[in-house]
Amino acid sequence: MDFADLFTDAGREIFAPTTAAFALAAIGLNFHFGLTGLLNMGHAGFMLVGMYGYAITVREGGGMVLGLIVAMLLAVVFGLILGWPTLKLRGDYLAIVTIAAAEFVRFLGRSSVMKNITGGSTGIRGSDYKEPFESLSPFPSEQITIGPFTMHGTASTSWFLVLVGWSVVGLFALLFWRLSNSPWGRVLKGIREDEDAVRSLGKNVYAYKMQALVIGGVIGALGGVLWSFSAAVQPDSMGRPTTFWLWTLLLLGGAATVFGPILGSIIFWTALVLVRSLAAMFIPETWMAATEREPFSLVLVGVTLMLLVIFRPQGILGNRRELAIND
Amino acid sequence: MTDKATPAKSGKNPKSSKDPFANVPHEPGAPKMDKIIVADHVKRRFGGLTAVDVAHFEVQRNAITALIGPNGAGKSTFFNLLTGFDRPQEGEWSFNGFSLHSKSPAQVARSGMVRTFQLTKALSRMTVMENMRLGAAQQVGENFFRALFPALWRKQEAEITAKAEELLVRFKLDAKKNDYAGELSGGQRKLLEMARALMSDPEIVMLDEPMAGVNPALTESLLDHIVELKKEGVTVLFVEHDMHMVRRISDWVVVMAEGKIIAEGPPDTVMANAAVQDAYLGSHHDTDLFEER
Amino acid sequence: MTTIHDRRVWLRAIVVLVLAAAAITVFSVLVADSAQAADVATHAVAADAGTDDVTTTDATTTTGGSGRVLQAVVNGLIFGSLLALASVGLSLIYGTTGLSNFAHGEQVSFGAVLTYFLVADDVSLPLIPGTFGIGIPLIPAALLAVAISAGTGWLQDKFLWSPLRRRRVGIVQQMIVSIGLSLAMLNMLQWWMGGGRMRLTTSIADRLQIGPVQISTQTLWSVLIAILCLLGVSYFLLRTRLGRATRAVSDNPALASASGIKVESIIRLVWILAAGLAGLGGILLGLYEQGTAFDAGARLLLLMFAAVTLGGLGQPFGALVGSLVIGLVAELSTLWLPADLKVATALVILIGVLLVRPQGILGRAERVG
Numbered sequence: 001m002d003f004a005d006l007f008t009d010a011g012r013e014i015f016a017p018t019t020a021a022f023a024l025a026a027i028g029l030n031f032h033f034g035l036t037g038l039l040n041m042g043h044a045g046f047m048l049v050g051m052y053g054y055a056i057t058v059r060e061g062g063g064m065v066l067g068l069i070v071a072m073l074l075a076v077v078f079g080l081i082l083g084w085p086t087l088k089l090r091g092d093y094l095a096i097v098t099i100a101a102a103e104f105v106r107f108l109g110r111s112s113v114m115k116n117i118t119g120g121s122t123g124i125r126g127s128d129y130k131e132p133f134e135s136l137s138p139f140p141s142e143q144i145t146i147g148p149f150t151m152h153g154t155a156s157t158s159w160f161l162v163l164v165g166w167s168v169v170g171l172f173a174l175l176f177w178r179l180s181n182s183p184w185g186r187v188l189k190g191i192r193e194d195e196d197a198v199r200s201l202g203k204n205v206y207a208y209k210m211q212a213l214v215i216g217g218v219i220g221a222l223g224g225v226l227w228s229f230s231a232a233v234q235p236d237s238m239g240r241p242t243t244f245w246l247w248t249l250l251l252l253g254g255a256a257t258v259f260g261p262i263l264g265s266i267i268f269w270t271a272l273v274l275v276r277s278l279a280a281m282f283i284p285e286t287w288m289a290a291t292e293r294e295p296f297s298l299v300l301v302g303v304t305l306m307l308l309v310i311f312r313p314q315g316i317l318g319n320r321r322e323l324a325i326n327d
Numbered sequence: 328m329t330d331k332a333t334p335a336k337s338g339k340n341p342k343s344s345k346d347p348f349a350n351v352p353h354e355p356g357a358p359k360m361d362k363i364i365v366a367d368h369v370k371r372r373f374g375g376l377t378a379v380d381v382a383h384f385e386v387q388r389n390a391i392t393a394l395i396g397p398n399g400a401g402k403s404t405f406f407n408l409l410t411g412f413d414r415p416q417e418g419e420w421s422f423n424g425f426s427l428h429s430k431s432p433a434q435v436a437r438s439g440m441v442r443t444f445q446l447t448k449a450l451s452r453m454t455v456m457e458n459m460r461l462g463a464a465q466q467v468g469e470n471f472f473r474a475l476f477p478a479l480w481r482k483q484e485a486e487i488t489a490k491a492e493e494l495l496v497r498f499k500l501d502a503k504k505n506d507y508a509g510e511l512s513g514g515q516r517k518l519l520e521m522a523r524a525l526m527s528d529p530e531i532v533m534l535d536e537p538m539a540g541v542n543p544a545l546t547e548s549l550l551d552h553i554v555e556l557k558k559e560g561v562t563v564l565f566v567e568h569d570m571h572m573v574r575r576i577s578d579w580v581v582v583m584a585e586g587k588i589i590a591e592g593p594p595d596t597v598m599a600n601a602a603v604q605d606a607y608l609g610s611h612h613d614t615d616l617f618e619e620r
Numbered sequence: 621m622t623t624i625h626d627r628r629v630w631l632r633a634i635v636v637l638v639l640a641a642a643a644i645t646v647f648s649v650l651v652a653d654s655a656q657a658a659d660v661a662t663h664a665v666a667a668d669a670g671t672d673d674v675t676t677t678d679a680t681t682t683t684g685g686s687g688r689v690l691q692a693v694v695n696g697l698i699f700g701s702l703l704a705l706a707s708v709g710l711s712l713i714y715g716t717t718g719l720s721n722f723a724h725g726e727q728v729s730f731g732a733v734l735t736y737f738l739v740a741d742d743v744s745l746p747l748i749p750g751t752f753g754i755g756i757p758l759i760p761a762a763l764l765a766v767a768i769s770a771g772t773g774w775l776q777d778k779f780l781w782s783p784l785r786r787r788r789v790g791i792v793q794q795m796i797v798s799i800g801l802s803l804a805m806l807n808m809l810q811w812w813m814g815g816g817r818m819r820l821t822t823s824i825a826d827r828l829q830i831g832p833v834q835i836s837t838q839t840l841w842s843v844l845i846a847i848l849c850l851l852g853v854s855y856f857l858l859r860t861r862l863g864r865a866t867r868a869v870s871d872n873p874a875l876a877s878a879s880g881i882k883v884e885s886i887i888r889l890v891w892i893l894a895a896g897l898a899g900l901g902g903i904l905l906g907l908y909e910q911g912t913a914f915d916a917g918a919r920l921l922l923l924m925f926a927a928v929t930l931g932g933l934g935q936p937f938g939a940l941v942g943s944l945v946i947g948l949v950a951e952l953s954t955l956w957l958p959a960d961l962k963v964a965t966a967l968v969i970l971i972g973v974l975l976v977r978p979q980g981i982l983g984r985a986e987r988v989g
Contacts, residue, residue, distance in 0.1 A: 200441065
């Protein structure tokens, strides 16, 4: 492996569909945490619910539109169930309940009981549900090279998926911008700062928190669907680490900013690939076996998250002045 | 300042023909001529402790009523009960004849009763202007779907902004309108909180210790603002520790001790009341101790 | 609380629990019931039920109904007391600092993994080629591991949490820091030891048969040690000056500080204690489950949170009660649900309880205003 390959690999992450999927999910999380201050520690659960909803509907012959509707509806229901008991309680209860509920979905999905529906721990194969989406592709079904990057035109991680993925991300970034700069977004920001103050001004805080939780969850579910187009529906890929990565990249880019989730996702994935490749190039196999590179890079993710929160909680795009107000 | 004399006058030497308190007996639970708040048998217990046990309580419309009492008398708890931030075990209370029993804080606020907090709740990472705008009631754009279409709320937003500018000028915060609320001083935050409460044109403003933590230079202007409110037809009910302030601006004083109302009357009469002096002296020790916090 | 409010809350709880129960029943029915019946039988007796797929081996000992229930109760109490050991620290930390420490699971894994490191004879260190063996006997190794675990608690508080508190970093931010720490430690452990299962001891324990209940001597010892330690912690909290000070800090830090208690030193002590107990809990669980892994604690984290929340956040004895409840629920659920839904059931119970009594079993309702 040489430097040219290294940069191609890292460069591919800048626009890879998985990057778009995480950016989209992080936009959802931005509605929760960035705008409203909700501690959703189970965002991967929303993604997984969306993935299952879409993949199972399409596999059973429901078609793509119905699949998307089911994915979103499931996220709405999941959000309502989570928010109902917890949004009236102190913030860390939501954190514990969301993380528990996300794990519950994963356990249930991978359980042998559900094997006929969710495919148990092996999940659902891509070929079972990707066809309707890929048939929409205007690109030829062959490898296409643009500059240094080669990808398939239609299948799986394809140029078509890149195009669709980033369009969707752009659309939801626009939605976030519109809503966060509206009176609705203003109420959410108020809730983030102090719930009781907003209550005293006559706003129904519970309803707003629920709206934020549901809309963010739906976006998370769509992020999950997007992810599943370039991978497969695999419950264990949506465990707690996924949620924590989302938090890392959101805080990296800057919570409550429009482009924070997008920039965060790009930097996160590019850096991850860079670290792995550099480790492979410069650290001899006897020191670090190939299997050890993954945990090594994730140690760095964890450390990055800690350092970010301690030293630059506003992230790359956040407002410096906001940092001065630490209460 | 010219205003300085006014509060004293309205408190001490009102024109008797217009004084709404002329015929009100100086006793706990006294009936008022034009009542805006009425509370009956409101009881709040925490475990074995009865924090509030108010048999009857009325507030006169368009007057400044002070709620005083030694520490732990249950004033703030009573305030929380009236505004829906806490729920009593029993009791019935109404605002403008409209029952507030089991109403949420937001519903209470929407009915025209807006409160502030002892520990100021300025929304730190929002600008002063955004704080003010948030205070306005019935905003079209606060609905999720309508928020998506600025055309629906842009006009109202401009009106709200104009109103906010006006209030900010009045409260001398106009120069700070683009600063984050978290960058203001403690006293400025109190002002902002009061101004924000006025954005919704409330009928009654409930101020929880408006003077706590405000530097002396600002207390004067805060007092003036409170008196100003009354002139505009707003009713004020406030909780306060500082007796001098109470004497300066209030028309009527209600004294609580150990959860009960023990005396009512104009400032001077109440201060001379033996029961009140007992209550204060009895727990004077505490008062001094806690005032430092 | 008003009666109306109460009724509404109960109603909500009942609706959610009924829905959950209905959902689980429906899903169970959808599956081939023959395979499931065998599953249940096997797992009622197997003490070790990994979360891996259960593809049924042989339905060996299908004991009578009451025997199975009794076995599940015993397993539940065993698991609960081991869980309590791990979660008491989590609760103490929450009580004294307000922090929900997401890295507590890794403290549990650390104790177990470190013991394996000291016991085994083919281990390595990250970035250092080659394997070597330390090969200390189990008991001294465990003691050393607990001591080192406690040391990490001290280190962590000294160089991470205490500076953060001094800088007045918000509690939410601290919680996210703990998540980062958890991610870093989890992967550090995997990097260090790999993803495989580690057996702390190779000796095969005798199984005792007491009436219809089976229990291995190894488990018996583990439980005994756990109970002794829990009694020790209770004694510490209730009867010693330091323990009372700890509870005072937990109750009201400002007041404790005003009455001359050195809050920071108490918190330091709590971190040492919590990390040590978590390490011990990890070792004993590793013995009970006949093996440990880099993510043993991570898998336990939610159950610990469930236990602590159930008992009442910040109430050390609440963690004890909560752990026993969670242990019992998890094991009893295996009587009619497949073992891989054990954790899931416990989580549903957690959500249900939060609906009825958000302050937990032993917690007090918070005073507003």
